[in-house]
Amino acid sequence: MSGDGGVSRIGLIWAEARGGVIGAGGGMPWHVPEDLAHFKRTTAGSPVIMGRRTWDSLPPRFRPLPGRANIVVTRRADWHVDGAERAASVGEAIELANSHASAAADGRIWVIGGAEIFARTIGLADRLVVTELDVDVDGDTFAPDRSGWPVVSSDPVEGWHDSSSGIRYRFLTLER
Numbered sequence: 001m002s003g004d005g006g007v008s009r010i011g012l013i014w015a016e017a018r019g020g021v022i023g024a025g026g027g028m029p030w031h032v033p034e035d036l037a038h039f040k041r042t043t044a045g046s047p048v049i050m051g052r053r054t055w056d057s058l059p060p061r062f063r064p065l066p067g068r069a070n071i072v073v074t075r076r077a078d079w080h081v082d083g084a085e086r087a088a089s090v091g092e093a094i095e096l097a098n099s100h101a102s103a104a105a106d107g108r109i110w111v112i113g114g115a116e117i118f119a120r121t122i123g124l125a126d127r128l129v130v131t132e133l134d135v136d137v138d139g140d141t142f143a144p145d146r147s148g149w150p151v152v153s154s155d156p157v158e159g160w161h162d163s164s165s166g167i168r169y170r171f172l173t174l175e176r
Contacts, residue, residue: 008101010094010124012111013042014143015131015169021139023114026057029137032163038171042129043068043110047097049090049121052079054113068110069100073117090120118144127175134160134168149174 015035016022023029044067052074055063064070064083071085071093079086087093097109111121122128122144130146153173155161160168 008098009106009108009126010111010121011108011127011129012118012122012125012144013039013129014113014118015039015133016143017133017135017137017139019136019139020143021137021141022143023057023141024137024139026053028057029139030133030135030167031165032131032133032167032169033165034161034163035131035133035169038131039112043112046106046108046110047071047100048110048112049073049087049093049097049117050112051114051117052076054117055081055084057114069097071096090117094121094124115141115144122146127173130172130174132170132172134170146174149176 014022015028015032017030021029047069048065049071050073052072055072058065069085070083071087072079073087073090073093075088077088085096087096094109101107101109111117111125128146128149151172152175155171160170163169
């Protein structure tokens with residue numbers, strides 16, 4: 001736990017369409033404003049870890065994500081951007097995030113993508129926050145395998161919310 005010199009808790013957060021699609025062509029192939037608001041509420045005040053391509057996929061007006069330490073994993077030693085910290089590896093990113101997490105309300109670090117960073121961190125995580133989207137889309141980037149992760153809460157408890165964009169969605173929290 002943060003605050004006692006130990007490692008902060010790590011959560012992964014993403015939205016996925018049917019078939020586990022989380023991205024296409026460097027972006028999200030849907031628009032669900034309610035999911036974006038949920039992401040903002042969930043990660044507010046906590047450090048976030050992302051890969052460089054995820055950073056690049058954020059609309060410029062949202063880079064860096066406000067109210068959060070933005071840590072970007074990239075092998076490019078010359079990559080420097082105002083408002084973000086560069087990490088050469090996932091391990092280095094977690095160390096940087098851990099130094100910021102003690103200031104976070106719940107001491108949690110959030111991993112926000114992409115697929116490669118999710119794959120490298122899911123084994124370290126204790127929580128997944130997944131927005132399931134009831135839509136079929138073509139994609140080239142997929143969510144990590146979450147089998148073995150029990151759902152501890154669902155919003156709504158049964159069924160789906162209806163987005164203002166017309167896509168049905170639900171928020172799931174999985175823990176182990």
